[in-house]
Amino acid sequence: MATKAKSGVNNESGSFREGANTDSSTGSPTLAGAASLSLTNNRTYSLDDLDTVATVGTGTFGRVFLVKDKKTRGYFALKAMKIPDVIRLKQEQHVHNEKAVLTEVNHPFLIRLFWTHHDELFLYMLMDYVPGGELFSYLRNRGRFNNATGLFYSAEIVCAIEYLHSKEIVYRDLKPENILLDSEGHIKLTDFGFAKKLVDRTWTLCGTPEYLAPEVIQSKGHGRAVDWWALGVLIFEMLAGYPPFFDDNPFGIYQKILAGKLDFPRHLDFYVKDLIKKFLVIDRARRLGNMKNGAEDVKKHRWFKSIDWDIVPQRKLKPPIVPKVSHEGDTSNFDAYPEEEWKKDTPVPPKDLEIFKNF
The missing domain is CATH 1.10.510.10 (Transferase(Phosphotransferase) domain 1)
Known part of the structure; x- marks a missing residue:
């Protein structure tokens, strides 16, 4: 009976259904606007440090990409949200709420946010990549x-x-x-x-x-x-x-x-x-x-009554389903998404970018 017809009321912030900005020579998504950012480990990052592997989610105004860090070879999920669509759908506050909440939380059962960035077209959030799927x-x-x-x-x-x-x-x-x-x-x-x-x-x-x-x-x-x-x-x-x-x-x-x-x-x-x-x-x-x-x-x-609550957050309960994951960057547990070209958008004027200056 489970069907994926359920969609968010008012907002699908972060559940995605559109295309990616692609490099016409390779057909793979490109990450524009490589300003440097600092990650929690104090290393300076930029979007140039990340190779896009695949799209693992799409939605109303963006995509989630699996990306690979060129230096450490580690994997992350990069959420890219189109600023014009965020503004058009009046989702500015939800985006700021999401960043504020994720910046504050630290728990084994919650996704982690590592850094955020924006250029003239996209808001970016770099997070844990969780390979087991939904x-x-x-x-x-x-x-x-x-x-x-x-x-x-x-x-x-x-x-x-x-x-x-x-x-x-x-x-x-x-x-x-x-x-x-x-x-x-x-x-x-x-x-x-x-x-x-x-x-x-x-x-x-x-x-x-x-x-x-x-x-x-x-x-x-x-x-x-x-x-x-x-x-x-x-x-x-x-x-x-x-x-x-x-x-x-x-x-x-x-x-x-x-x-x-x-x-x-x-x-x-x-x-x-x-x-x-x-x-x-x-x-x-x-x-x-x-x-x-x-x-x-x-x-x-x-x-x-059978649950020992002290060991639950220590991840010591035995999971009933262990996903088939061949390596850290395995995408087989997510749906495949066509890497079609995103609609060419005009960069957002500076006055509109003001709302995201602290993002």
Whole structure:
């Protein structure tokens, strides 16, 4: 049942669907604008130091490339976003939020950002390359996961969400497409285009229709509780093979979410059904994870009784799926994308570049 029709509401910041700037002589993407930048290891970098290997993701206003460092021979993911499209789609703030959040976080289950840069046409973000591919692909191929497999991924995701919330960050885009597996089979959350540091509540309608919490749809203002709702949807989808609320159009999905009616497949474990019900509570004040004890309430739920929470962030749980990865730069776990030429865009005028001067 898993299909990749799900797209972000308002923004697909970082989930990509367009072409690349290509060198007509080789057909391979070129990285223009090689100003030097400094990486976390204090080495000075420039785009000239990176060879493009392949495209591993495309979306509304950019691409993700696998790149190879010419000096160290290491691999990275380079996200290149078209500035004219970012401006046209009014995504400037989301792009800045993504950088701000990724600059602040450091956790084994979250993608790392190494440096950012922009020229007259693109914004660049250099990040971890995670060769195992998307959890979505494994779910689509298997139809659904068994209870133990769902339990493993849920435990690692709980730790990632708990960490983000401890830093007052709401993730807002939990779904199988945004969970990558590393070469050993552990998760990395990626695509922080919707993530935001919260002072109080926020009112932006963003996310993926099937995963939106009721308070987002109703524009009541929302906070970290939306991530626990999304985890309930994700656990249901992992174990059932389809999300709990689905329809042919977003409005139909929203109506079902607000009605809150759950039909569980008969094979689901008793305790996981109880956990999902406690996440998919319309009243966020009563939603598991959003009460006084926060993530501790989630960890103490009976479905997780076999989990030793101390070893989860140490990556010591045994992954149920180990991706086939032949080497660090293996792209076989990602879809193949044509390296067609990107539309020739006019460089952005200096006044428009002002908004990105600190990027």
